[in-house]
Amino acid sequence: MHFGHAVAAALFAVAASAPAIEVDVIVRDSGGNPAGDAVISVRGTTGTGTGTPSVAQTHVIDQRNETFVPYVEVFRPGDSVVFRNSDRTRHHVYSFAPAKSFEFVIPPGNSSPPVVLDRDGEIAVGCNIHDRMITHLYVSDAPWVAKSDAQGHATFADLPAGHYQMRAWHPQLRPGKQQPDRAVDVGDGTTTVTFELPLLPDPRPDAGDREHTRY
Amino acid sequence: MSFRLRLALLFVATLVAVQVFTAALVYSVARRALIAEGERQLGVGAAAVARQLDDISTRVADNVQILSLDFALRTAIAQNDQDTVLSALRNHGRRIGAERMLLIGLDGVIRSDTTSAAKGASFPFPDLADAALDHPAAAVVAMGGKAYWMVVVPVYAPKAIALIAAGIPVDDALLARLQRLSALPNTLELVTDSGGGHWVGIAHGDGAAAIAPRLGNPGLPLQPTLVDADSREYVVLATRLKESERSAPVAAVLGYSLDDALRPYRTVAIAWASLVALGLFVGLVGALLIARGVARPIEKLAAAAHRIASGDYAAAATANKYDEVGQLASALAGMTFAIAEREERIRYQAEHDAVTALPNRQAAETTIQHTLASRPSAGALLMIGLARLPEIIQTMGHSISDRLMSDAATRLRPFAARGIVARATDTQFALWLDGAGKADAIGVAFRVLDVLGVPYQESDLTIDTEPAIGIALYPVHGDEASALLRRAEIALIAALGAEDPVAVYDTATDPHRPERLTLMTDLREALDRDQLRLHYQPKLRLADERIDGVEALVRWNHAQRGPVSPDTFIPLAERTGNIRRLTRWALATAIAQAHDWEARGHALRIAVNLSARDLDDSDLPMRIADLLSLHRVAPRNIVLELTESAVMGEPETAIQVLRRLADLGVDLAIDDFGVGQSSFAYLRRLPVREIKIDRFFTQKLGEDVGDRTVVRSIVELGHRLGYRVTAEGVETRAAFEFLREVGCDHAQGYYIAKALEPVTLEAMLARGGGMEHFGARA
Numbered sequence: 001m002h003f004g005h006a007v008a009a010a011l012f013a014v015a016a017s018a019p020a021i022e023v024d025v026i027v028r029d030s031g032g033n034p035a036g037d038a039v040i041s042v043r044g045t046t047g048t049g050t051g052t053p054s055v056a057q058t059h060v061i062d063q064r065n066e067t068f069v070p071y072v073e074v075f076r077p078g079d080s081v082v083f084r085n086s087d088r089t090r091h092h093v094y095s096f097a098p099a100k101s102f103e104f105v106i107p108p109g110n111s112s113p114p115v116v117l118d119r120d121g122e123i124a125v126g127c128n129i130h131d132r133m134i135t136h137l138y139v140s141d142a143p144w145v146a147k148s149d150a151q152g153h154a155t156f157a158d159l160p161a162g163h164y165q166m167r168a169w170h171p172q173l174r175p176g177k178q179q180p181d182r183a184v185d186v187g188d189g190t191t192t193v194t195f196e197l198p199l200l201p202d203p204r205p206d207a208g209d210r211e212h213t214r215y
Numbered sequence: 216m217s218f219r220l221r222l223a224l225l226f227v228a229t230l231v232a233v234q235v236f237t238a239a240l241v242y243s244v245a246r247r248a249l250i251a252e253g254e255r256q257l258g259v260g261a262a263a264v265a266r267q268l269d270d271i272s273t274r275v276a277d278n279v280q281i282l283s284l285d286f287a288l289r290t291a292i293a294q295n296d297q298d299t300v301l302s303a304l305r306n307h308g309r310r311i312g313a314e315r316m317l318l319i320g321l322d323g324v325i326r327s328d329t330t331s332a333a334k335g336a337s338f339p340f341p342d343l344a345d346a347a348l349d350h351p352a353a354a355v356v357a358m359g360g361k362a363y364w365m366v367v368v369p370v371y372a373p374k375a376i377a378l379i380a381a382g383i384p385v386d387d388a389l390l391a392r393l394q395r396l397s398a399l400p401n402t403l404e405l406v407t408d409s410g411g412g413h414w415v416g417i418a419h420g421d422g423a424a425a426i427a428p429r430l431g432n433p434g435l436p437l438q439p440t441l442v443d444a445d446s447r448e449y450v451v452l453a454t455r456l457k458e459s460e461r462s463a464p465v466a467a468v469l470g471y472s473l474d475d476a477l478r479p480y481r482t483v484a485i486a487w488a489s490l491v492a493l494g495l496f497v498g499l500v501g502a503l504l505i506a507r508g509v510a511r512p513i514e515k516l517a518a519a520a521h522r523i524a525s526g527d528y529a530a531a532a533t534a535n536k537y538d539e540v541g542q543l544a545s546a547l548a549g550m551t552f553a554i555a556e557r558e559e560r561i562r563y564q565a566e567h568d569a570v571t572a573l574p575n576r577q578a579a580e581t582t583i584q585h586t587l588a589s590r591p592s593a594g595a596l597l598m599i600g601l602a603r604l605p606e607i608i609q610t611m612g613h614s615i616s617d618r619l620m621s622d623a624a625t626r627l628r629p630f631a632a633r634g635i636v637a638r639a640t641d642t643q644f645a646l647w648l649d650g651a652g653k654a655d656a657i658g659v660a661f662r663v664l665d666v667l668g669v670p671y672q673e674s675d676l677t678i679d680t681e682p683a684i685g686i687a688l689y690p691v692h693g694d695e696a697s698a699l700l701r702r703a704e705i706a707l708i709a710a711l712g713a714e715d716p717v718a719v720y721d722t723a724t725d726p727h728r729p730e731r732l733t734l735m736t737d738l739r740e741a742l743d744r745d746q747l748r749l750h751y752q753p754k755l756r757l758a759d760e761r762i763d764g765v766e767a768l769v770r771w772n773h774a775q776r777g778p779v780s781p782d783t784f785i786p787l788a789e790r791t792g793n794i795r796r797l798t799r800w801a802l803a804t805a806i807a808q809a810h811d812w813e814a815r816g817h818a819l820r821i822a823v824n825l826s827a828r829d830l831d832d833s834d835l836p837m838r839i840a841d842l843l844s845l846h847r848v849a850p851r852n853i854v855l856e857l858t859e860s861a862v863m864g865e866p867e868t869a870i871q872v873l874r875r876l877a878d879l880g881v882d883l884a885i886d887d888f889g890v891g892q893s894s895f896a897y898l899r900r901l902p903v904r905e906i907k908i909d910r911f912f913t914q915k916l917g918e919d920v921g922d923r924t925v926v927r928s929i930v931e932l933g934h935r936l937g938y939r940v941t942a943e944g945v946e947t948r949a950a951f952e953f954l955r956e957v958g959c960d961h962a963q964g965y966y967i968a969k970a971l972e973p974v975t976l977e978a979m980l981a982r983g984g985g986m987e988h989f990g991a992r993a
Contacts, residue, residue: 174348176322
C-alpha cells in the first residue's frame with residue numbers, strides 16, 4: 001500500500017531548468033522510529049519550479065476488512081475521491097473536515113459517488129459504524145509532494161537547486177504540534193532532510209499497538 | 216488489725232494485683248497485636264483503595280469515551296453547534312453521574328461547560344488534556360473543596376477534534392460504598408493539601424471521626440501512624456492518589472480504629488473486671504467475717520480480762536467454739552475461777568482470825584466503818600476482854616488458850632445477829648451492835664458476861680475466864696470505827712481493873728486522849744519553870760489535938776487551862792514516865808519547906824506521896840539523902856506515903872528500895888489502906904511505920920456500923936503491930952469523935968483543914984493550931 005510515492009514521483013517529475021538534484025527525506029517519530037505515511041510537501045521560495053499542473057484525477061479509497069486503504073492519500077485540488085466498499089458490511093463514511101465534509105452510507109460492493117476535493121487541506125474520513133476505520137485525504141497544491149514509505153523515507157529525485165520550504169505532515173501528528181515549514185537549500189549533491197515528528201499512537205487496529213484495540 | 220485480717224487482705228491484694236497486672240499485660244499485648252493487625256490491614260487497604268479507585272477511574276473513562284463516540288455529539292462538535300453540544304454534554308453527564316462536563320479544544324481552551332461559564336478559559340488541568348490524546352486520562356482533583364474524578368478523553372471525528380472532560384464527584388457516598396464493597400478498614404477519607412502541608416478532608420467514608428484535622432506537622436502519614444481523634448485512637452495510613460500535577464495533592468487516608476478493634480475485648484475485660492471485683496468483694500467480706508469471728512470473742516475475752524483485773528470475777532466470756540479462741544476462753548474462765556478462789560481464800564485469811572474463824576480487827580474496823588458510812592442514829596462497840604487469858608497462856612500454853620478462844624467465839628457468835636463479832640486482839644473480842652444505845656449496850660454486855668461467865672471445860676480442866684467489857688458508843692464517843700475500837704478498849708482496861716466488869720468509855724478518864732500528851736509537855740514545862748505548888752493538908756494529932764504533920768499535895772494552876780486536878784495529871788504522869796520528875800520536884804520542895812519550918816520553929820512532919828514507878832528508881836534513896844543533908848532536915852521529919860498497889864507491883868525491888876529509905880531514917884506510910892489487896896502478913900515484911908485508913912471507910916464513919924468496926928479493927932491491929940494509924944477523909948465531927956474514941960493517932964480531912972498554902976498554914980499554926988481553932992467550923 002505504500003507504493004503511492006512512486007506515482008507521485010512520476011507525477012511531479014517535471015522538467016526543470018536547472019539540473020535536478022535528489023533530496024532524501026527521513027521521517028521519524030519522537031522515539032526515533034521510522035514514520036511511514038508522512039506527507040512531505042515542498043514549495044520553492046525562489047519561484048523556480050512550480051511543478052506541472054495536471055488533470056484532475058479520481059482516487060479510489062477502498063474499504064476492505066473494515067479498513068480504509070490506503071491510510072493516507074495525497075490529492076491535488078480538483079481531484080475526486082471515490083469510496084469503494086469491498087467488505088460485506090455496510091460502511092458509513094463521513095467527514096467533518098472544513099476542507100470537505102460529506103457522509104455516505106455505502107452498502108457492500110458499492111462505491112460512493114465521486115467527491116471533488118477542490119480545496120487543499122486535510123480531510124480525516126471515518127466510518128461511523130466502525131470506529132477504528134480512518135483514512136486521511138491530504139489535499140495539497142504544493143509543487144512537490146511525497147509520502148514516506150514504511151521506512152520513513154521519502155525521496156525527491158528531481159528538485160532543481162534552489163531554496164525551498166519543506167513541510168512535514170502526518171495523520172498522527174499530535175494536535176497543536178504542527179511543525180513549522182523547513183527552509184531547505186538544494187544545491188550540489190544529495191541533500192538529506194530529517195523530520196522528527198511527535199506522533200500519537202496509530203489508531204488502526206492492526207497497527208500493532210494493542211493498547212488501542214479497545215477503541 | 217488482726218493477723219488473720221491482715222493475712223486475708225494480703226491474699227486479696229495479691230489476687231487483685233496479679234489480676235490487674237495480667238489485665239494490663241493482656242491489654243498491652245492485645246493492643247500491640249491490634250496495632251500490628253491495623254498496620255497490616257491498612258497496608259492491604261491502601262493498596263486496595265488505590266486499585267479500586269483505578270478501577271473506577273478506568274470504568275468512568277470508558278464511559279466517557281463511549282459518550283465521546285456518539286455520532287450526534289461528534290457532529291455537533293464538528294459543526295460547532297454550541298447549544299447542541301452543551302445539551303448533549305449535560306445529557307451524557309447525567310448518564311455517567313458527572314457533575315461537570317467540559318468540552319475542551321485541542322488548544323486547551325474550554326469551549327463548553329455544563330456548570331459555569333468557564334467558556335473561553337483554559338482548562339485547569341492541561342496535563343490531563345495532553346495525556347488524554349495518548350490514552351484516557353483520569354485523576355482525582357480537588358475543586359471547590361470537593362474531590363472529583365477528572366476524566367479527559369479526546370473526541371474523534373474521526374481524528375481528535377476536541378476533548379471532553381467529565382468531573383465525577385468522589386463523594387462520601389462513593390467512599391462509603393467503596394468501604395462496604397471491599398471490607399476496607401473503618402475509616403476512609405480523602406484529604407487535600409490546602410497549602411503549606413496542611414491537609415484538610417474533602418470526603419469521608421463511613422468512619423465516625425475526621426482524622427484529617429489531626430494530621431499534624433509530619434503531614435501525610437505514609438507509614439502507619441498512631442493518631443488520636445476525638446479521644447479515640449487510630450492507626451492511620453495515607454496513600455497518594457493519581458493526581459493532576461496542576462491540582463492540589465490528594466490522598467486517601469485510611470484509619471484503623473483501635474477502640475473498635477478492642478471492642479470485642481471489652482466484654483472480656485468487663486467480665487474480667489467483674490470477676491476481680493467479685494473476688495475482691497468475696498475476699499473482703501470473707502476477711503471481715505473471719506476477722507469479726509476472731510476479733511469479737513477476743514475483744515470479749517479482753518473485756519473479761521479487764522473485768523478480772525478490776526476484781527470482777529463474774530463468769531468470763533464464754534465461747535461456744537472449739538477453736539483456739541474457745542480454748543483461750545475456757546482457759547481464761549478457769550484462771551478466773553482459780554484467781555477468785557485464791558483471792559477469796561487470801562481475803563478470808565486476811566480478814567479472819569485463824570483460831571476463831573471470826574473477822575479480825577482490820578476486817579471488823581472496815582465493816583464497822585462501812586456501816587457508819589450510812590450514818591446510823593446509834594451504835595455501840597463492846598470490847599470483850601478475858602482478863603485471865605495471859606495467865607492461862609503462861610501456865611497452860613497457846614493450844615489450850617486457842618481452844619478456849621475458839622470456844623468463846625462460838626459462844627459469842629449468836630450476837631453477830633445484832634451486828635458484828637470479831638476477834639480484836641489475842642485476848643479481846645469486839646462486838647458491834649447496830650443501833651444500840653447505852654442502856655441496850657450495857658444490857659447486851661451483861662448477857663455476854665453471862666454467856667462467857669460459864670467456865671470453859673476441857674476434860675478434867677475447868678477455866679474461869681473472867682471476862683470484862685468496855686463499851687464505846689456511837690456517835691458520842693467517836694464517829695470512826697478506829698476511834699470506837701480504841702475507846703472501847705480503854706473502857707475495857709478500866710473495866711478489867713474495876714469491880715464492875717462493864718465499863719462505858721469516859722472521856723474524862725481516858726488517859727489516851729491526845730490532849731493528855733500536850734498536858735505532859737505542859738507539865739514538864741511547869742516543872743522547869745517552877746509553876747507547880749505544894750499545898751499542905753494538916754494532920755491533927757488526936758492525943759493533944761495539935762497539928763504535928765502535913766501531907767504535901769501537888770497543885771497545878773495551868774497557864775491556859777486553869778487549875779488541873781491531880782487526879783488528871785498524876786495518873787497521866789505515871790503512865791508517861793513523868794512521875795519521877797514530879798516526885799523529885801515534890802521531895803525537893805517539901806524538904807526545902809521542912810527546913811524552912813524547922814528553922815522558924817514549926818515542928819511539922821511533911822508527908823510526900825511516892826508513885827509505884829518511883830520504887831523502880833534505885834537512885835531515889837540516895838537522892839532523898841542528898842536533899843536531907845542539903846537542907847539539913849532530920850529524916851524523921853519526912854514521911855513517904857505509898858499506896859498498897861504500888862508496893863504490890865514489884866514486891867522485891869520495891870522492898871529493897873523501901874528498906875534503903877527506911878535505913879535513911881525516913882518514915883514510910885501505906886496510903887489508902889484497906890481497899891487494896893495487901894494484907895498484914897505482907898505488910899509485916901515492909902519497913903512501914905504508919906498506915907493511912909482510906910477515906911472509903913472514914914466518910915460514913917458517923918453512921919455506918921460496919922465501917923466503924925473496920926476502922927476500930929484497923930486501929931487496934933495497927934497499934935498492936937506497932938504502926939501509927941492515920942485516918943484520911945475526915946469530914947464530920949462524928950467521925951472525928953469516933954476516931955479519937957478508938958485511939959486513932961492522927962486525923963486528916965476537911966473537918967480539920969483542906970490542903971493549904973504554906974503561908975495560910977503558918978497563919979493557922981500561929982493562931983494556935985489546935986482543935987479549938989476548928990470549933991466554930993465544926
